[in-house]
Amino acid sequence: MTSVANAPAATSTSPARGLICRACGAEYPLAAQHACYECFGPLEVAYDEAALARVTRAQIEAGPQNIWRYAALLPAGQDPATRVSLDPGLTPLISAPALAAAIGLTAPLWVKDDSQNPTHSFKDRVVSVALTAAKEMGFKRFSCASTGNLANSVAAHAARAGVPSIVFIPADLEPGKIIQTAVYGGELVAIEGSYDDVNRLCSELVETDEFEDTAFVNVNVRPFYAEGSKTLGYEVAEQLGWRIPAQVVIPMASGELLTKVDKAFSELVEIGLAEAPEGGWTVFGAQSEGCNPIAVALHADTDVITPVKPTGIAKSLNIGDPSAGPYAIEAVRRTGGWMDYANDDEIRDGIRLLAETTGVFAETAGGTTVAVLKKLVASGRLDPAKETVVYNTGEGLKTLDAVAGQVGPTHTIKPSLRGAREAGLLG
């Protein structure tokens, strides 16, 4: 442990009481530590339940129009002056009756459109919380290993805060995601390898003296990063009038987002802020066929994840060795849900179906989730008569190549009435 990592973590008003091992339950003080010294299990933030229980709907509703309205339920950022943030959140929850009809749902269907964040993916939520915690702990440089969207967000947050950044990505990312990271002016290191290779290198770098002052949002400050995902659960409940939906369908890379939406729902019920639906909520997970280790483990009725070498167009979800996989399986089993995966053609169809029925253009991750929603309805795993929320976590302009060969002008004409007539536009 470095001296920076031992610095006090949060202001006195944070409801976080420490870090707890998800595997063995060992507890640690709040610090930049992500693995248990006893069993090497992953750590997550534990809260002072009495502090959480004091939070009221009125307090949240009077807060800012972004994730910081939930600051009293987060481990960092209670003092606005310490925030490192593009102020993401409060993205639209869109009613999607045409999509529901197209896939055979009879109950209300909603799209939580998190492409409408400052860098156009849900990663702004986790980065704002992680980097705020990192700043509170005294780190001087921001970093991450990324499948694309995290890189965009870390580089942008660092630029806004005036803090240097160094971001690590696989060299074969979509050009849009590389440019959208590089434009913010930080250091950008492309690595000839997979995301899992990038992540392993970052785990080694973080132990070196040269990186002692560097916060890797998804390595040494990962427990804080992960908590930012809870806001995607809080928000949906608040936007439904403090009601938790019966079913949610969530894309999975590491599997963390899925576990934290479930955690958010549990917290809201425990502290009396939201009502659970009759019979409880059910969580569903979506992966791509090119990277489906969590879904395959669930289907094989095990929680031992066998890592894969990812392929396919859903690059933002391409984590072959997903750290939160077993916990995602636990949440899905406990709530009576299921996981499935979609191949590249189904993902493209999912992107187009969502666009054509709701006016929302998703990146490949959103196409994956819509495609899996469709499969879950067809297989009878998801109840078409129960209210459902499907999460779109990223923006279609980031992965234009996915559908570029499939859509284009329906007509190309001369600029004249004659041209219009010849194309059949005038009957």
Ligand SMILES: *Cc1c(COP(=O)(O)O)cnc(C)c1O
């Ligand atoms: C990172 C990411 C996810 C999933 O994140 P995990 O928490 O690692 O499962 C989903 N969608 C998009 C677009 C992402 O960038």
Ligand SMILES: [Zn+2]
């Ligand atoms: Zn442990």
